[in-house]
Amino acid sequence: MVDAFSAVFQRPNFLTFVIIFLWGFYIMVTRYNLVKKLIGMYLVQTSVIFFLVSISAKKGATLPILLSTTEPVQAANYANPLPHVLTLTAIVVGVATLGVGLALCAAIYRTYGSLDEEEILKKLE
Amino acid sequence: MSHQLPVILFLLPLLAAISMPVVCLKHRHWSQPISTATLAAMVLVSILNLYNIVHHGEIRYVFSGWAAPLGIEWVADGLASIVLLLLSILGLLGVVFNKPIYPKALGGRIVHFHTLILLFISALTGITFAGDLFNLFVFLEVAAISSYALVGVAGGRALFAAFRYLILGTIGAALYLLGVSYLYAVTGTLNMADIASKLPMLLSSKALVGGLLFMFIGLGIKMALVPFHTWMPEAYTYAPESVSPILAPLITKVVLLAWVRIIYWVFDASIVIYDIPILKIVAVLGVLAAVIGSSLALAQRDIKMMFAYGGIAHIGIIIIGIGQGNQTGFVGGIFYLLNDAVMQAGLFYIAGVAFYLYGVRTIDDLWHIGKQAPWLTGSLIIMALGMIGLPPTGGFFGKWYIILGALEAGNYISVAAVVLSTLLTLAYFVKLFEGIFRQTSARSNIQFGEVPLAFKLTMGITSAAIIILGLFSAPIVQLLLDNALPPGL
Numbered sequence: 139m140v141d142a143f144s145a146v147f148q149r150p151n152f153l154t155f156v157i158i159f160l161w162g163f164y165i166m167v168t169r170y171n172l173v174k175k176l177i178g179m180y181l182v183q184t185s186v187i188f189f190l191v192s193i194s195a196k197k198g199a200t201l202p203i204l205l206s207t208t209e210p211v212q213a214a215n216y217a218n219p220l221p222h223v224l225t226l227t228a229i230v231v232g233v234a235t236l237g238v239g240l241a242l243c244a245a246i247y248r249t250y251g252s253l254d255e256e257e258i259l260k261k262l263e
Numbered sequence: 264m265s266h267q268l269p270v271i272l273f274l275l276p277l278l279a280a281i282s283m284p285v286v287c288l289k290h291r292h293w294s295q296p297i298s299t300a301t302l303a304a305m306v307l308v309s310i311l312n313l314y315n316i317v318h319h320g321e322i323r324y325v326f327s328g329w330a331a332p333l334g335i336e337w338v339a340d341g342l343a344s345i346v347l348l349l350l351s352i353l354g355l356l357g358v359v360f361n362k363p364i365y366p367k368a369l370g371g372r373i374v375h376f377h378t379l380i381l382l383f384i385s386a387l388t389g390i391t392f393a394g395d396l397f398n399l400f401v402f403l404e405v406a407a408i409s410s411y412a413l414v415g416v417a418g419g420r421a422l423f424a425a426f427r428y429l430i431l432g433t434i435g436a437a438l439y440l441l442g443v444s445y446l447y448a449v450t451g452t453l454n455m456a457d458i459a460s461k462l463p464m465l466l467s468s469k470a471l472v473g474g475l476l477f478m479f480i481g482l483g484i485k486m487a488l489v490p491f492h493t494w495m496p497e498a499y500t501y502a503p504e505s506v507s508p509i510l511a512p513l514i515t516k517v518v519l520l521a522w523v524r525i526i527y528w529v530f531d532a533s534i535v536i537y538d539i540p541i542l543k544i545v546a547v548l549g550v551l552a553a554v555i556g557s558s559l560a561l562a563q564r565d566i567k568m569m570f571a572y573g574g575i576a577h578i579g580i581i582i583i584g585i586g587q588g589n590q591t592g593f594v595g596g597i598f599y600l601l602n603d604a605v606m607q608a609g610l611f612y613i614a615g616v617a618f619y620l621y622g623v624r625t626i627d628d629l630w631h632i633g634k635q636a637p638w639l640t641g642s643l644i645i646m647a648l649g650m651i652g653l654p655p656t657g658g659f660f661g662k663w664y665i666i667l668g669a670l671e672a673g674n675y676i677s678v679a680a681v682v683l684s685t686l687l688t689l690a691y692f693v694k695l696f697e698g699i700f701r702q703t704s705a706r707s708n709i710q711f712g713e714v715p716l717a718f719k720l721t722m723g724i725t726s727a728a729i730i731i732l733g734l735f736s737a738p739i740v741q742l743l744l745d746n747a748l749p750p751g752l
Contacts, residue, residue, distance in 0.1 A: 166430060175430055182437045190444045221447070224397055228440060231404045235433050238411050242426045245418060258423060 151192035158185035170255040172246065176239045183232040187225050194221030266322050268312040269339040272347065273388045275305050276354075280381035287374045294377040295362060301381060302355040309351045313344040317746055323394070331394075332457045338394035341746025342597065346520055347391050349601055350513060353608050354384045356721050357509035360612055363715040364505050364619050369417050376416055380509060383409040387517045396443045396529070397453045399521055403439065403485065407432045410514055414502045421501040428494040431484055435491070439481030445474030455529045462530060466538050475541060478525060486518040487575055488582065489552035496571040504615035507567065508721075511611050512604040515578055519600065523585055527593075527749035536588045546586030550680040552579025557687035561694070564625045566617065569691060570610040573650060576684050577603040583677045584665035590752055592668020594743045599661030601739075602649065602732055606658065609646045609725030613639060616718050629698030638714050640699060642722040647692040649729040652685055657732030664740065 146153060162181025169175055199217040243253060250258045279301040287294045316322065321340035325331065358380060361369075369376050386409065389402035411432065415425035447453055449470045450461045465471060480491070487495035495515070499507045526535055526542075535542050556576030563569040581603065584596025616639055617623040621631040632639060649656040662681055669677040732739065 163434075166434070172426060179430055179433050182434060186437045186441050186444070189441065190447075193444065193448045220453075224444075224447075224453075227397070227401060231401065231436075234408055235404065235429065235436075238408050239426070239429050239433075242411070242415055242422055242429060245415065246422045246426060249418060249422060262420065262423065 151195075152189075155185050155189040155192065158188065172243050172253045172255060173240075175255075176236060176243065179239065180232065180236055183228070183235070187228050187232070190221055190225055190228070194218055265311075265315045265319070266324065268308060268315060269322060269324050269337055269392050272305060272308050272312060272351075273385055273392070275301055275308065276381040276385035276388070280378050280385060283378040283381065284374060287377075291374055294374045295358070295365075298358050298377040298381055299355065302351060302358055302384070305351040305384070306348070306355055309344070309348045312339065313348050316341055316344045317742070324392075332452055332454050335398050336394040336454060336456075337392040338455070339392055341742075342520070342524075343391045345597075345601070345743070345747060346517070347388060349604055350384065350387055350391070350517065353512050353604060354380070354509060356608065356612075356724060357505070359717050360508060360615065360721040361505035362717045364615060367619065369503055369505060372416050376413070376505065379409045379413045379416065383413065383509070383513075387513055390517050390521050393521075394455050395453050396446065396455060396458070396525075400436070400440055400443060403518070403521070404436055406514060406517070407436065407485065410510055413506045413510060414498045416506065417503040419501075421498075421503065424494075424497040424501045428498040431491070431494040435481045435484030437481070438477045438484070442474040442476070442478030442481060445470045445477065449474065455524070458529050459531060462534065466534065472539055475530065475539060479522070479541065479545075482518055482522045482525075483548075486515045486522065486578060488548055488578060489555050489575065490548075492552075492556070492575050495575060496568050499571040499574075499611070500565060500567040504618055508608050508611035508615060511571065511574060512607040515574065516581075516600055516604050519578065519581060523597075523749075526585075527752065532588065532749060532752040542586045542588045545582055546674060546677055549579045549582030549584075549586055550677055552576060553583060553680045553684040554579075554687075557684045557691070561687055561691045563691075564627065566623065566626065566629075566695070567611070567614045569695075570607070570614060573610070573688065573691070574603070574607050576688070577607075577650075580662065580665060580681055580684060583681060584661075584668055587665075587668040587672040587674060587677070588752075589668050589671050590744070590748060591664055591671055593748065593752060594740055595661055595664025595666075595668050597743055597747060598657070598736070598740055599665060602657040602661050602729070605725055605728045605732065606646055606649050609642060609722065609729065610650075612718070612721045612725060613643050613646065616714070616722065620714065620718075626694065626698040629695065630701050632699050636714070638719055638722055642726040643695070643699075645726040645729055647696070649733075651689050651692060655733050656729045657736060658729070660733060660736035660740070 158181055162178045162185060165178030165181065166175050196217050199215060202216045202219045246258065247253055250261050252258055279297060283294060283297060316339060321338065324337040324339065326335045365373050383406055386402045386406035390399060390406060393399040393402055411425050411429045414428060415422045446458060449465055449468050450458050452458055484491040499511050502510060553576050556572050556579055560569050560572035560576060563572060581596045581600050584592045584599060617632060623629055623631055649658040652658040652662045666678050666681055
């Protein structure tokens, strides 16, 4: 048990990821305002991106451009570019989703005159 | 040239989708012919592609010359090509079906509709071919974003359904991405074949199990597996009549295909059966989905809602077949997937025609149809035979192989679930036909116009396809056995 706790607190990035993820999830589940739900959704997406960045971070590494062409390549000196590319793509996907979500929110507001889920459900019946 | 076919298949709808808003800015009525022609070309190319792959083996397409573990790779094997042929045919039929219906169903947003449909089809093509977990994620999201927009394209009640779909779908995508990053952290690669070659050494890793579970839950939300299905009936019911017959058969089945690819191609069959026994969970969830989906379908009064819950039950039946972990069950599941896509398309065409021509939304309105609509009633009868699974249709043979596979695995609960789901399906179709043939005095007063050709064509082709899939089930199953089996099963 103590081992498990110390393992968790030695990895603050994982702890942060879990907190942001659950926080976003909590907002999505409990709030009735549609824009707040979108904010929660964006937190969930960002937390996953944060996780992806944090597992690929490396101390003392530099850009993946060869420092010298004569010496053999030392992989430990360079950061892996792949996770960062993945992160960029995931951010773009997240922004696109958020855009569609906000457009839907705007259309819902124009149609029902409200962004509160309960009020909208009342008007639907 | 022939090894470029997978990319041509992807680029055809994508380029048409990009050029559509520009070309149709002034001439809105051009959008229908353009998308019909594009999808017809896609059907031809996918037939060529299937022929090519059956005769010359699978194609591993490497993008811009970077070989597999470094670059992005597409795998065009037998399974992907068969599903792609189905996908392009159903896309084409859906666009044809839209022709007489769009002024009423889409509220003038015809160019938006066609652009989104083409984008959606090209993203689904990407999902079927993707040989890279992250590439799969990107295409999943493109398909998902275009389907959120498609559900809400006509506004009204559908907007709220689309919003719920967006929220749940995005949780699914985030969980899938989390699973992918777990696998990436463990193996250091994203290429499916490369991960598969590294996994046997890493089986003790707990992150592997976590990653697999997160991916399963994420894709489960997107394929409307039972505990996560709540977005699906609303989205399909309130989506415009021209959108639901394209969305309903395609998105859940293609995501299911992606899941099958991860479970059997990335993780090997022996791993998912013995080392990380996720197939047992999959089979149990399939049983739940089959029984709960059919029971909920029986409780509905709205006919589109009823068909959507029927689709949820059928996802369960496919999953039961795939979760047995033997060849018979797997082939049965894939064969049933093909059938189910055709049946879902056919049922939503019927629902669309019933609403557009006869104003039918719920079971209480069904007496409008009566004996005046031989096309509609006839194809509904054939669809019902297929959904219930009676012998001349493909549905029977799919269920037959799934039950044989479950018996082979000694999994009697799965057999019982398939049979129970069949009985419940019978019950809700009896409810539908009772509504149609009920005797009322008001019937003779209502006169309806001629059924448009596009409706006859789409309903006729899907009904014929159900019968053809049944009559030629032996060669199709043989084709699947020869070309679509995962390695090591």
